[in-house]
C-alpha cells in the first residue's frame with residue numbers, strides 16, 4: 001500500500017487549522033493535525049516544501065520507519081514546526097493503518113484500557129459570582145473535573161479569563177475558548193505575579209466552599225512564575241487539594257522543577273509546549289511532575305507520545321494531554337484513541353469546537369456524563385469536508401503577549 005498523494009489543507013472556520021490528508025494507491029485516506037497556533041503557515045511550508053515530496057511512493061504501513069526517516073534525515077532536530085509536521089504524517093498513517101485493519105485506532109494501540117476518558121473543562125470569571133455561574137454551567141454539561149482561572153484585581157486582561165478578553169471577537173465572551181486574535185499584530189496583555197499570588201488562594205477557597213471537596217479542580221499558571229514563586233503558589237494551594245497545577249514555571253528549564261517539588265505536594269503538570277522526549281528526561285526520571293501535558297499534534301504524533309507516556313508510566317506519571325481548541329478535531333481524536341489504550345491515562349482536557357469547525361470536520365467521538373470516547377468507526381473516526389474547508393480561507397491570527405507595569409515583556 002503506497003502513499004499516492006499528500007495534500008495540506010488550511011482552513012479557518014472558527015480559527016485556523018492545518019490538516020494533512022494522505023491517500024494511498026488503494027484509495028484509503030488518512031488525516032493528521034498539523035496546527036501550530038499563531039505559526040500555522042510555517043508548518044504548511046515545512047510540509048508542502050520539504051515533507052510531501054518525500055512521502056509519495058512510500059509504503060503507508062511503515063509508520064515507524066517513516067517517522068525515523070523524517071526525524072533523522074532532516075538533520076536539524078526537534079522544535080515545534082518540525083515535530084508538528086512529523087506528527088501530522090504519523091497520525092495520518094495510523095488513521096490509514098486502522099482503516100486498512102477495519103478497526104478503530106485504539107484497537108491497534110492495545111485495545112481499550114477503560115470505558116471512557118474523564119475530561120476537564122475551562123471555567124473562568126471576572127469575579128466570584130461569574131466564576132461560580134461558569135462552574136455550574138460545566139457541571140450541568142456533565143463535566144466531572146473543572147479548571148479554574150480567574151481575573152486578578154488591578155490587571156486588565158490575563159490568560160484564560162473569558163469576560164475581560166481584550167480580543168475584539170471575544171470581548172465579554174469565552175476568551176479561553178479562542179485566545180488567538182484574528183489581526184495583523186498580537187494583543188498586549190498585562191501581568192503582575194505578586195497580585196496573582198495574593199489573589200488566587202482566596203478564589204480556590206471560595207470555590208471549595210461553594211462546590212465542596214469532591215470535584216477535581218485544576219489551574220494553569222501558564223509559565224509565568226519563577227521557581228520560588230511557583231513553590232510558594234503550590235504550597236498556598238495545598239488546602240484546596242488541586243488535581244494539578246499546570247505550567248507553574250517556563251517549562252524549558254527542567255531543573256527548576258526540583259525546587260518547586262521540594263516545597264509542595266500540589267501535583268504538577270507540564271509540557272504543552274514540549275515536542276520530544278528530551279524535554280521530559282529530567283522531569284520523568286527524577287519524578288518532578290505528575291502529568292505529561294503534551295498534545296499528539298505537537299510531539300511528533302501517536303508513535304512518539306506513546307513512547308513518552310510508556311517511559312512516564314515507569315515513574316507513576318500519567319497523561320494529561322493538551323486539548324484546547326487549537327488542537328483540531330483530528331488531533332483530539334488521536335488523543336482520545338491513545339488515552340483509551342494506555343494504562344497510565346490521567347485526564348483529558350476538552351474544550352468543544354465551534355459549529356463551523358464541526359461542519360468542516362465530521363466526528364464520531366462522544367461526550368457522555370463527563371467522559372469522552374472516540375467511537376468505533378475504523379481509523380480515527382474523523383473526516384474532512386474539503387468543500388466546506390474551502391469556504392474558510394486562512395486568516396492571520398496571533399496569541400497575545402504580556403508586559404509588566406514598567407513595560408518589560410513577560411511570559412504569557
Ligand code: KDG
Nearest residue numbers: 037220222272323324326349
Ligand atoms: O495555543 C496556546 C493554547 O493552546 C494554550 O494557551 C492553552 O494553556 C493552554 C491550555 O492549557 O489549554
Ligand code: MG
Nearest residue numbers: 220246247272
Ligand atoms: Mg496550559
